[in-house]
Amino acid sequence: MNDEIPILYYDAQCPVCKSFIKLIRKSIPDHQLKFDAISEIALSKYHEFYIEIHGEVLIGKDAVNYISKNFPQIKKYFWMLPPNYRHDALQGSLKIAQWIRKYIFRRRDCNCNETTH
Numbered sequence: 001m002n003d004e005i006p007i008l009y010y011d012a013q014c015p016v017c018k019s020f021i022k023l024i025r026k027s028i029p030d031h032q033l034k035f036d037a038i039s040e041i042a043l044s045k046y047h048e049f050y051i052e053i054h055g056e057v058l059i060g061k062d063a064v065n066y067i068s069k070n071f072p073q074i075k076k077y078f079w080m081l082p083p084n085y086r087h088d089a090l091q092g093s094l095k096i097a098q099w100i101r102k103y104i105f106r107r108r109d110c111n112c113n114e115t116t117h
Contacts, residue, residue: 005034006053006066012037016097017049027073064094 008024010017021035038049051063058066067074068087075086 004054005032006051006070007034007036008049008051008063008067009036009038010049014101016100020049020097023077024067024074027076028067028071033071060098061091061094064090 008021010021012018024033025035049063050057050059051066052058053066068090075083075090078086078089081089
């Protein structure tokens, strides 16, 4: 068994990304998931947060699916929904965050004006 700790890369200049990471860190300890700011080179390729695990890169929806499956405690933020809807709510929050990055923060000092996946 490979005990490699996944790394979640994010845009530290983006207010949406920083809020998302702050929320995740409240639920997932650093010894289970590492966090690292995305370099400009990586951002030009991926445009949003992504997870790297076992040499594989998971972007956007795939990254959210990974978090939901491997760290189900993140779904507690949707406590008001029945448990079988919480994964979909997490996916929906990604779509909202992508929209905010694309249309609201696109003129700010972050890469929010990049096209998201």
